[in-house]
Amino acid sequence: MNKETKYKVVLIEPSEIVATGIAEIINRNPEFSVVQTLNNPTYYNSNNDTDIIIINPTVIDYNERLDIRSYLGGTSCALVALTHSNYEESVLRQYDDCIGIYDNAARIIQKLKNAIEENVANPKSDINELSTRERDILTAVAKGLTNKEIADEFNISIYTVISHRRNISQKLGINSIPGLTVYAIMNKLVDMSDFN
Amino acid sequence: MSNNITLYNKRMKVADLLSSDSALLSILQRLNIKLGFGEATVEDMCKRYGISTELFLMICNIYSFRDYVPHIDTLDCNDIKSITTYLRASHSYYTTICFPTIHEGIHTLVKELDNISRKLIDKFYDDYDREIINHFRYEEETVFPYIEKLFTEQSPSGKQYSIRQFEENHSNINEKLNDLKNIITKYLDECYSSPQRFELLNAIHNVESDLRKHSLIENKLLIPLVEKLEKSHE
Numbered sequence: 306m307n308k309e310t311k312y313k314v315v316l317i318e319p320s321e322i323v324a325t326g327i328a329e330i331i332n333r334n335p336e337f338s339v340v341q342t343l344n345n346p347t348y349y350n351s352n353n354d355t356d357i358i359i360i361n362p363t364v365i366d367y368n369e370r371l372d373i374r375s376y377l378g379g380t381s382c383a384l385v386a387l388t389h390s391n392y393e394e395s396v397l398r399q400y401d402d403c404i405g406i407y408d409n410a411a412r413i414i415q416k417l418k419n420a421i422e423e424n425v426a427n428p429k430s431d432i433n434e435l436s437t438r439e440r441d442i443l444t445a446v447a448k449g450l451t452n453k454e455i456a457d458e459f460n461i462s463i464y465t466v467i468s469h470r471r472n473i474s475q476k477l478g479i480n481s482i483p484g485l486t487v488y489a490i491m492n493k494l495v496d497m498s499d500f501n
Numbered sequence: 502m503s504n505n506i507t508l509y510n511k512r513m514k515v516a517d518l519l520s521s522d523s524a525l526l527s528i529l530q531r532l533n534i535k536l537g538f539g540e541a542t543v544e545d546m547c548k549r550y551g552i553s554t555e556l557f558l559m560i561c562n563i564y565s566f567r568d569y570v571p572h573i574d575t576l577d578c579n580d581i582k583s584i585t586t587y588l589r590a591s592h593s594y595y596t597t598i599c600f601p602t603i604h605e606g607i608h609t610l611v612k613e614l615d616n617i618s619r620k621l622i623d624k625f626y627d628d629y630d631r632e633i634i635n636h637f638r639y640e641e642e643t644v645f646p647y648i649e650k651l652f653t654e655q656s657p658s659g660k661q662y663s664i665r666q667f668e669e670n671h672s673n674i675n676e677k678l679n680d681l682k683n684i685i686t687k688y689l690d691e692c693y694s695s696p697q698r699f700e701l702l703n704a705i706h707n708v709e710s711d712l713r714k715h716s717l718i719e720n721k722l723l724i725p726l727v728e729k730l731e732k733s734h735e
Contacts, residue, residue: 484680
């Protein structure tokens, strides 16, 4: 990432105290900048060039929570949940990461970085090359791990593994596991001797 | 389907059909139609060879027009036999002409490669080759005989098999071919850029697009017609 350009963060949080606090923490970091704080997602304009949306899931009606991206105008930027309480797994797995109200500053920044990396909807940083995370997952696929095993190893949901795999296949134009294995060996992600 | 394409019709001359799309040559080849047909129309030719004109036109339309989606409306269950005959002929076209060409191309290509790439490509192709042969064999030894039985037996013995099972297990034979194409196009080192690499890719492209049409005939014509026939037995 170019040092001159900061990741643009939009914060959607109904509590002014919380919003001000999080924005302060984020703006202290040189890589991120909160460009907009909203208390209601209806004011969010999906046409701008946001990199991350941090959103408190309570601001969205229960029925809409399961399809948050389309609710936000089909956004493909990284999505981070800001949670004051517990949510169902099915709600949270749509997010690239999840900030808890008791997380400290270092952890919040770490999660934002992670979300950029994890953002499976749009690997914006490098559109054609595999991201580090994608290379790791490809390596695991080539070694013969199942989606479930990969999810456990990387501590992510199976849903996220599947999205990563879809993106990997889209970038490489290779879908089958044997094909991905050939790619992984040719690119020295795994060693041929792993297979004999 | 877009409305502005003109599909082939039975009054067209076979020679005109071929000059509008040379890909159709291989269909005549598969159907054992001899060249030298002069000014014969599609209808004349189909009659002479005992082929359903409707079906022949559909197959040609599938090959020439990307957006064309065939429908069984104008066919009936008697066309099933012609479809399986065509599909068998296609299998033999693939296994005796297309795949040997690709195999040879792979063989020439890997000779240039480093040890690891050679092993990888060789194994990948051999596995694919085995897979596709098994795929064809399963259709020829299990699926087509089952279908043919539906014509001879009033109520086929037992309910062990139905065409729906075939549909569910009908694997995507194009996936690995597409992978192979991309590996050869994008990921083999550029130092291996013999003319043969281009020729090989061309051959893979052609068979891939042919197989896609082959699957379309199976999924949009064969399976729905056989389902109809199965229902008539119930």
